[in-house]
Amino acid sequence: MSKILVLDRGDTLAEQIRGLSDQFDEAPKITSCTRIGAVGEVLEEDGPFDVLVAGPSLGTRSGLARLRIISEELPEMRMVLAFSRRPDASLRDIVRTGAIDLLQLPVEDADIVESLQRAASLARRAPEPSVIETVATPEPESLEPRPNRPGIVYTISSATGGCGKTFYATNLAWFLHKWTGKSVCIVDLDLQFGEVSTALRLRPKYTIFDALQREDADESDLQAHIEEYMVVHDTGVHVLAAPRDPSEADRITPPDVTRILEAVRNRFDYVLVDTPPALAETVLAAFDLSDLLYVMATLDLPSVRNMSVFLSTLDRLRIDTDNLRLVLNKAETDVGIDIDQVTKLFPQGFESILPYAKEVSRSINLGMPVMAASPDAEISRLMAGGMKLVLPADLQAQVTQETAPKKAGLRRLFGK
Ligand SMILES: Nc1ncnc2c1ncn2[C@@H]1O[C@H](COP(=O)(O)OP(=O)(O)O)[C@@H](O)[C@H]1O
Ligand SMILES: [Mg+2]
Structure with a gap:
């Protein structure tokens, strides 16, 4: 089963994709992150993901810079941009995110499904070990610095x-x-x-x-x-x-x-x-x-x-x-x-x-x-x-x- 992370300040895009899961050859697991500042934690704690879909609120220069950093850190994950208009940034900034597709919103259901299936098939995620999943107790939200974590x-x-x-x-x-x-x-x-x-x-x-x-x-x-x-x-x-x-x-x-x-x-x-x-x-x-x-x-x-x-x-x-x-x-x-x-x-x-x-x-x-x-x-x-x-x-x-x-x-x- 492929894992898709939808990153956007709103939940609309994630909802649309969720509504389409039965149109995929195999229904993906969809996670939505609406707090852009928390994406690092979501990637680390709920990942690895096969595909990251970045919504329109990432279409700023700082959003694109962040996507570039993410794709440099997680080269196995594929990225799809779903923007409502040409973002406020140069083509170069877009290319440098390493995204493999750019969808223009509003987007037809069939186009999303096709794009995400293709992205998932191109992802090179290592297979997860086939052990019985143990339920992890969620860590309490702590604001203490932790070793090997950003400050x-x-x-x-x-x-x-x-x-x-x-x-x-x-x-x-x-x-x-x-x-x-x-x-x-x-x-x-x-x-x-x-x-x-x-x-x-x-x-x-x-x-x-x-x-x-x-x-x-x-x-x-x-x-x-x-x-x-x-x-x-x-x-x-x-x-x-x-x-x-x-x-x-x-x-x-x-x-x-x-x-x-x-x-x-x-x-x-x-x-x-x-x-x-x-x-x-x-x-x-x-x-x-x-x-x-x-x-x-x-x-x-x-x-x-x-x-x-x-x-x-x-x-x-x-x-x-x-x-x-x-x-x-x-x-x-x-x-x-x-x-x-x-x-x-x-x-x-x-x-x-x-x-x-x-x-x-x-x-x-x-x-x-x-x-x-x-x-x-x-x-x-x-x-x-x-x-x-x-x-x-x-x-x-x-x-x-x-x-x-x-x-x-x-x-x-x-x-x-
Ligand atoms: N509680 C306070 N009592 C007295 N002076 C204060 C107090 N808080 C700030 N100041 C003074 O008010 C001025 C403006 O504060 P500052 O921190 O520079 O504001 P800002 O960075 O928001 O523009 C500074 O001279 C600062 O020393
Ligand atoms: Mg000041």
């Missing part, structure tokens, strides 16, 4: 500027490094006006743009050399800085972003992606590779309204909203808008509600994350309270214990 990617986004994305990304990077001891890299995808290096007082010699200028024979070369383009903060956190000037930034495409993030996550346990306040194609490319997506807003009407537009846009783009975390920042009580009113607007809830804190400016001047510079400040404790939720349970308990407020009397005695 975990967190992207920090917002609809409006000045929400604290860079602030949150630098602190989360420090937090993960401190508590897990694992390697952490921040990729500054705020390509035009990136401020990660400024916030950490770093002087990068190279940037993401330089890394993309390499003439690599293949992706493993980029991966082997990517660290040479980073700058390391005193705390051990690595940074891949934004380009030096906006004209360089303009030349970075969504497939470039996919390449960079693939390379970085193959070298680091955790990757934090800082972004500009917009749903640019380059940001969408990062979303596709992200395990968790933080969306930030500040406590003012335009920011809250735009957060809501941002979230419904993500929904329309079929970005997996299960993995969203909302953070409300600079939340002060007397600004004429009530925190309770805002939280009611977002039924998914906020992972953290953070106050405006003067310690933040001080930390920026020191080039340190506020959680490192002022660990006892209320803002640092509140941040740790939300951030710890991504850690395994034993570490969470440790964070809770160590970030609990110290007894005031002792603090006075010891001068802090």
Whole structure:
């Protein structure tokens, strides 16, 4: 029996193919993956597949770049593209996916069946061992880095500027490094006006743009050399800085972003992606590779309204909203808008509600994350309270214990 994976943000194409299974010489097993960022796991856990059918949402440049990487990694699998119009990419990008057929949607049932049967017969999948299948217990969803697996990617986004994305990304990077001891890299995808290096007082010699200028024979070369383009903060956190000037930034495409993030996550346990306040194609490319997506807003009407537009846009783009975390920042009580009113607007809830804190400016001047510079400040404790939720349970308990407020009397005695 052949195995077919249908990859698309919607389920329509998979449904059509499922409805046709009795027209195949032998009914195939059809799996549908609607979360593009999760395709790696599906390929690994439910594969091997004979055929991958890529639906119209893969017809972007970043989608095609991803397909190319998949077909390079799984040369035995055949790929069929089913797009509704000529994708927004060059013929070359299409050819380089290695697909063996291109269907134009809407497509006649007979054409799909013929195309997929042909693809399946061309697949060179090794026969599965004929042992009785044991039922595997599904592993619990865990966000711990695992050896020989790509690192975990967190992207920090917002609809409006000045929400604290860079602030949150630098602190989360420090937090993960401190508590897990694992390697952490921040990729500054705020390509035009990136401020990660400024916030950490770093002087990068190279940037993401330089890394993309390499003439690599293949992706493993980029991966082997990517660290040479980073700058390391005193705390051990690595940074891949934004380009030096906006004209360089303009030349970075969504497939470039996919390449960079693939390379970085193959070298680091955790990757934090800082972004500009917009749903640019380059940001969408990062979303596709992200395990968790933080969306930030500040406590003012335009920011809250735009957060809501941002979230419904993500929904329309079929970005997996299960993995969203909302953070409300600079939340002060007397600004004429009530925190309770805002939280009611977002039924998914906020992972953290953070106050405006003067310690933040001080930390920026020191080039340190506020959680490192002022660990006892209320803002640092509140941040740790939300951030710890991504850690395994034993570490969470440790964070809770160590970030609990110290007894005031002792603090006075010891001068802090
Ligand atoms: N909770 C906070 N309290 C005080 N200042 C903050 C807080 N969060 C962010 N800031 C400051 O606000 C400014 C904008 O934050 P930043 O992280 O650069 O936003 P973004 O990256 O979303 O544009 C920075 O100067 C930052 O230090
Ligand atoms: Mg920023």
